[in-house]
């Protein structure tokens with residue numbers, strides 16, 4: 001389909017746009033207004049039947065019952081005209097306000113505008129096309145002219161419907177999603193630099209592994225052997241114990257460093273295992289859902305691994321969260337990884353190098369990074385990487 005929203009689709013060239021599913025999706029979207037319309041009609045009948053005093057009391061009760069249902073309905077049908085996922089729901093007082101906003105808008109204004117719009121733009125041309133049937137008394141020539149005019153008006157109708165459907169979707173998104181929480185795409189660039197950086201990283205990892213680490217292992221063993229030759233109560237023995245301990249410590253730190261530069265688990269056992277490995281070392285408890293990933297192309301695994309590492313490092317350093325969750329799934333040739341936390345929010349790629357660095361990495365594998373982090377939280381970092389192998 002190419003475009004992510006109906007409004008984006010309008011910018012395509014006419015043949016592409018008219019052949020796409022977007023006009024039809026918008027028709028389906030606007031037709032959905034029959035549901036709130038029917039609900040309003042039922043409400044009016046119920047109030048009418050109840051009579052003046054009781055009926056007036058019934059209005060707020062019906063509205064209160066309808067608000068969450070209508071908000072949910074709007075949220076679900078929004079996907080027809082806007083495929084960008086909505087950010088997580090904000091906490092309750094704000095969420096309530098937003099639900100009421102969208103329900104009031106739908107009940108009092110939008111549903112009938114949608115249906116009138118559909119009636120004029122689609123009903124008009126359809127009636128014209130059917131002129132020979134509905135107006136046989138007009139004569140064959142006039143009826144034929146009417147039919148041709150109707151056919152010519154259909155593409156115009158496609159544009160009008162898509163424009164209104166898209167605009168309505170944008171309004172609903174603006175009311176439902178907290179300001180600043182849009183899954184804003186983080187700038188991506190410097191793809192070439194990242195590639196060079198990746199090569200350099202591999203070299204450093206190999207150098208550390210084959211050079212410094214082997215020397216430290218040898219040093220540690222020599223110190224251990226030397227210690228065996230020295231009587232337990234001599235001062236040299238104490239010094240050798242300390243030195244041996246230091247060497248072991250240095251080795252452990254070096255191993256940790258190498259793991260940060262390059263994860264052996266990732267190379268050996270794949271992304272799912274590597275995600276569980278980083279999550280297990282996070283100071284904030286992390287729920288992991290990354291089963292059934294299988295093996296993916298190496299660049300995809302490495303990139304996704306760095307995203308999870310950086311996002312979890314950020315959770316530990318900045319979020320103040322009590323829990324975090326990582327999910328990784330593949331569907332339709334795309335790997336989608338999400339890292340969310342229940343912390344304070346307010347992540348801003350402009351304030352550090354971590355998130356923009358990830359965006360650079362993603363550019364190399366044609367992936368996309370989105371961050372949603374309104375003040376007050378929650379924070380959601382989402383990446384999508386094409387991984388058809």
Ligand SMILES: Nc1ncnc2c1ncn2[C@@H]1O[C@H](COP(=O)(O)OP(=O)(O)OP(=O)(O)O)[C@@H](O)[C@H]1O
Pocket residue numbers: 314315317318319320341343344345346347348349350351352353354355356379
């Ligand atoms: N999960 C989060 N919760 C709250 N704030 C966050 C979160 N992640 C990032 N931030 C905020 O966004 C800023 C940018 O994050 P980024 O990872 O780009 O940089 P950093 O972590 O500060 O530094 P580094 O370059 O070492 O990664 C952080 O300084 C922090 O204020």
Ligand SMILES: [Mg+2]
Pocket residue numbers: 310313314352353354355
């Ligand atoms: Mg960071």
